[in-house]
Amino acid sequence: RPGHAQSATILKRQAELREEYDYVIVGGGTAGLTIADRLTEDGETTVLVVEYGYLDNSNAITAIGPPSGETNPEVHEMPSATRYYNITMVPQAGLNNRTRGVAAGCVVGGSSAVNGMIFDRGSAEDYDAWVWAAGDWQDDYAQEWGWDNLLPYFKKSVTFHPPDERMQEEYGMTSDVEAAYGGDTPIHSSYAPFQWPAQKLMWDAFKSVDGIDFPVEAADGHAVGVFWFPNSIDPSTRTRSYAQLGHYSNEGGPSERTNFHLLPAHRVTQLLLEPAEDDDGEEVLEAVGVKLMPRDGDLPSSAHQVRASKEVIVSAGAIHSPQLLQRSGIGPRDVLEAAGVDVKLHLPGVGWNFQDHTTYSASFSWGINVEPNSGTLQRDREYAALAMELWRANKTGPHAAYPNSGAFLPLNVLTPSFSSIVSDILAQDPAEYLPADLDPTLVAGHASQLSVLARQLNSSGSAVLELLFTGASSFTLINLHPLSRGTVHLAPDDDGDARGSVEPLVDYRALSNPVDLEVNRALLSFFREFLAGEAMVESLDPSEVGALVGVDAASDEFVEYLRATLTPSVAHPSGTCALGPRELGGVVDPQLKVHGTRRLRVADCSIMTLVPGTHTSSTAYALGEKAADLIRGISSV
Numbered sequence: 001r002p003g004h005a006q007s008a009t010i011l012k013r014q015a016e017l018r019e020e021y022d023y024v025i026v027g028g029g030t031a032g033l034t035i036a037d038r039l040t041e042d043g044e045t046t047v048l049v050v051e052y053g054y055l056d057n058s059n060a061i062t063a064i065g066p067p068s069g070e071t072n073p074e075v076h077e078m079p080s081a082t083r084y085y086n087i088t089m090v091p092q093a094g095l096n097n098r099t100r101g102v103a104a105g106c107v108v109g110g111s112s113a114v115n116g117m118i119f120d121r122g123s124a125e126d127y128d129a130w131v132w133a134a135g136d137w138q139d140d141y142a143q144e145w146g147w148d149n150l151l152p153y154f155k156k157s158v159t160f161h162p163p164d165e166r167m168q169e170e171y172g173m174t175s176d177v178e179a180a181y182g183g184d185t186p187i188h189s190s191y192a193p194f195q196w197p198a199q200k201l202m203w204d205a206f207k208s209v210d211g212i213d214f215p216v217e218a219a220d221g222h223a224v225g226v227f228w229f230p231n232s233i234d235p236s237t238r239t240r241s242y243a244q245l246g247h248y249s250n251e252g253g254p255s256e257r258t259n260f261h262l263l264p265a266h267r268v269t270q271l272l273l274e275p276a277e278d279d280d281g282e283e284v285l286e287a288v289g290v291k292l293m294p295r296d297g298d299l300p301s302s303a304h305q306v307r308a309s310k311e312v313i314v315s316a317g318a319i320h321s322p323q324l325l326q327r328s329g330i331g332p333r334d335v336l337e338a339a340g341v342d343v344k345l346h347l348p349g350v351g352w353n354f355q356d357h358t359t360y361s362a363s364f365s366w367g368i369n370v371e372p373n374s375g376t377l378q379r380d381r382e383y384a385a386l387a388m389e390l391w392r393a394n395k396t397g398p399h400a401a402y403p404n405s406g407a408f409l410p411l412n413v414l415t416p417s418f419s420s421i422v423s424d425i426l427a428q429d430p431a432e433y434l435p436a437d438l439d440p441t442l443v444a445g446h447a448s449q450l451s452v453l454a455r456q457l458n459s460s461g462s463a464v465l466e467l468l469f470t471g472a473s474s475f476t477l478i479n480l481h482p483l484s485r486g487t488v489h490l491a492p493d494d495d496g497d498a499r500g501s502v503e504p505l506v507d508y509r510a511l512s513n514p515v516d517l518e519v520n521r522a523l524l525s526f527f528r529e530f531l532a533g534e535a536m537v538e539s540l541d542p543s544e545v546g547a548l549v550g551v552d553a554a555s556d557e558f559v560e561y562l563r564a565t566l567t568p569s570v571a572h573p574s575g576t577c578a579l580g581p582r583e584l585g586g587v588v589d590p591q592l593k594v595h596g597t598r599r600l601r602v603a604d605c606s607i608m609t610l611v612p613g614t615h616t617s618s619t620a621y622a623l624g625e626k627a628a629d630l631i632r633g634i635s636s637v
């Protein structure tokens, strides 16, 4: 245990912990802290947040700008590895049995403390898709979800800082505050005050491609096209803005409220569940509290228990929320039995429907060298000195550069054969690419998702390719709407060991659905064609470099390249406790209540039925805000 960990052992804290709170929230991450902040703002409602990570005030979490050590050295109060879980995905059958780490934040603030700070939102269709996937139950889900219901919470969840006049004139940045923003929460959303000149050349080149939109504002539901997007960065200090600073230690925030308790460095190992009846007299499980264990120190002889008089809210993220439900006896019967867990509620959707965006690299070099660029900082000592001076003076200049522009393009812009890909999806037998003997409700849910995905891939309102550009010549091509579905299941050797330290089996099942190969081919073909177009040749003169040179996107060799190099995750894990009817494999109802239970909700990225075509943190904040209102029974912002 790091000596400086600001965490109490349960014995030290036992005196401070109450026996009972109104609400117990599992996970002090992006959504969890947002919910806790809202529930306690009345000064009366008592809330305990249990967080496995440490309360870590290292400035290394917030520092951005020049490499550490050169100015304002980063201070690591704790080893940086303590801010991540140590999980290795299971060997990926579709990726030559490769494995790698699974990125998930493990610290107060959750993944918002370690993420890349791209702070965009999906398109309206990305959120309507969750409702569409509810099939015959759409009307129920449309009451609370879909873009129109979420937009007020997106607005509420951040303080937006529009680009100033210079940034508008010099870089062409645009925004529409009224359409997309208006909140004043201490979670900040802003643009970098410096962009490299080659960025503009690429932006201009996109203008020569047919069918591309350039929305003035993307965060109002129009996140398709080439557009500017902000970062979760506080522009007054140019430091990371994240859930710990915005929903815990902020002035007047939860850390100053006596009705709020945060217990870091403790893991909830099980939910306390009792048999009960719901309002219709049906037998259900009722959540009455949690069992928790310290992360460090001597192991107590038994787990400490805390009761929740109103509700338990699970916000442990898309990797650990399903794990906790499963450990507690809620999940697919076979998975629970294999791990020796008593099945209290057979709910096959728990841990199913695992999704993330996938990515692979494509590298080029520019034949025309446009100065300055990030290399100039290394090559030109005078320029480097000026850059450091600007950063020291007012946090501007090249060291303030951060990605703010991207192409988020629909399939019909990427390939003229988009409709044949859509037909391939519609022609699929929904069970064909799923694990054998999957519960029929999960197959039915997948069938529903396939029709939603066909609709999105056929539409100009949903992006399929994400390509961020800053002026640099290396790119990652991201598939925003994969069809492959994976699992997060309890490890059979998870014997419920006292600390709960056995991590779940994380299987992306990347490329298990062949349509994902087709889409990846389309991403590469489009991008190569774009770079070979007149506008790019005249301004930057690209030539391809690296392992893909000479590899035809239509060839088997390209498939081999994908299997050898594709990354199955860009750290946007989603979908493992999906919003949706039980008949379609859903785990939570429109109120985020777990089917078959009382006083138990899940609220984090695991509830996203389909991963939206965007980075996921802004949605985690918005759904945290939404969940808090559902819990409080508030029907509009």
Ligand SMILES: Cc1cc2nc3c(=O)[nH]c(=O)nc-3n(C[C@H](O)[C@H](O)[C@H](O)COP(=O)(O)OP(=O)(O)OC[C@H]3O[C@@H](n4cnc5c(N)ncnc54)[C@H](O)[C@@H]3O)c2cc1C
Binding pocket: 026, 027, 028, 029, 030, 031, 032, 050, 051, 052, 053, 103, 104, 105, 106, 107, 108, 109, 110, 111, 112, 114, 115, 116, 117, 118, 119, 120, 266, 267, 268, 269, 315, 316, 317, 318, 320, 321, 324, 570, 571, 572, 573, 603, 604, 605, 606, 615, 616, 617, 618, 620
């Ligand atoms: C490396 C990385 C880069 C990313 N880059 C971006 C980006 O640039 N832009 C973007 O928008 N999104 C990005 N994301 C994704 C985004 O940050 C997440 O989708 C979002 O923060 C998840 O929010 P959440 O509330 O669902 O979960 P989290 O914020 O991860 O919170 C879950 C919390 O629960 C705790 N927990 C888990 N199990 C237990 C338990 N049993 N008991 C107690 N506590 C528990 C965890 O420690 C964690 O703190 C990135 C994520 C990572 C990891």
